[in-house]
Amino acid sequence: MPSIETLTTAAASLMLCACVLWAADGLSPAPPKPAARAGKIPVILDTDIGDDIDDTWALALLLKSPEIDLKLVVTDQGKAVYRAKIIARFLQRAGRTGVAVGLGVPVAKLPDEGVNQAAWVQDYDLKAYPGKVHEDGVEAIIDTIMNSQQPVTVVAIGPLPTLAAALDRQPEIAKRARFVGMHGSVRRGYDGAKDPCPEYNVKANPKACRNVFTAPWDMTVTPLDTCGLAHLRGDKYARVRDSKDPVAAALIENYRVWAAAIKQAAKADKESTTLFDTVAAYLSFSEELLKMEKLGIRVTDGGMTVIDPAAKVMSVATEWKDMAAFEDFLVQRLTGSR
Secondary structure (H helix, E strand, O other), X not given: XXXXXXXXXXXXXXXXXHHHHHHHOOOOXXXXXXXXXXXXXXXXXXXXXOOOOHHHHHHHHHHOOOXXXXXXXXXXXXXXXXXXXXXXXXXXXXXXXXXXXXOOOOOOOOOOOOOOOHHHOOOOOHHHOOOOEEOOHHHHHHHHHHOOOOOEEEEEOOOOHHHHHHHHHXXXXXXXXXXEEEOOOOOOOHHHOOOOOOOHHHHOOHHHHHHHHOOOOEEEEEOHHHHOOOOOEHHHHHHHHOOOOHHHHHHHHHHHHHHHHOOOOOHHHHEOOOOHHHHHHHHOOOOOOEEXXXXXXXXXXXXXXXXXXXXXXXXXXEEEOOHHHHHHHHHHHHHOOO
16 A cells, blocks of 8 residues: 555645646636535525615525525515515526525515516516425425435525524424524624624514524624625626626626616616625635634624624624635626636
């Protein structure tokens, strides 16, 4: 049997040869890759898609990530039919009708239809979706997690009443799943403001957020400290805007509809909005480009996420290691380019 030293030298030689061949081919270095995992990660996306456009960007990123096996997309924060139509039509355009759609719990005082991406689905019949549509999205979450042979990652990018309802109905899901969320403001606020502030996904329903944050699952969150800085501008945005990839094309269609609805149609020609939710989608399979801290986080009644050593400890993305590399990564994934 060869010695350990011999094997190590041989492996190093092979790696050097590969690097030489790569350079000889005239190719630029590959972007950072997530750490290898055994098989794909089963994922449930819990989303208030249809309000801010960043949820649609996050859905697109998950669909374009080979690390992910997207099982179910569930609506949250009311407006269930409107949100489900966007999800279903987007999945259909992406050729991913094997992904199920779930309708979340209603929220008082919220209309069921008629907000920023409504024009994109005004003629879409949810019953025509070729995949499965679960009227009871709460039960769909529970069944997907409890019937999975490996732990499920729940990516949550909105307020959390639907997920809180699932925990209330079946607390055991927290022992069989991992939570990754776009929530809170720890040391910085919106647009990098020097002071933390109530972040929408928490402030909209502090009780639901507190229930989810104290459940016994492994938790990772991106607060405004990091996700609030993510944008695409200039050539990076133009590459997505002009891409012929069907997922990117459907994404930009939605962005144009959304921008027109808020009287900012010209914005969709120039740059993205803040892409908060894409960072949570990225964290479902990699932490490479972010600084992660283990922090106890407490949710206050006013929607603040406060560092508290006595609170549940979670992994928090508090700073970027390389935000420019994340932007490049996002463009490459969405457009299918190198």
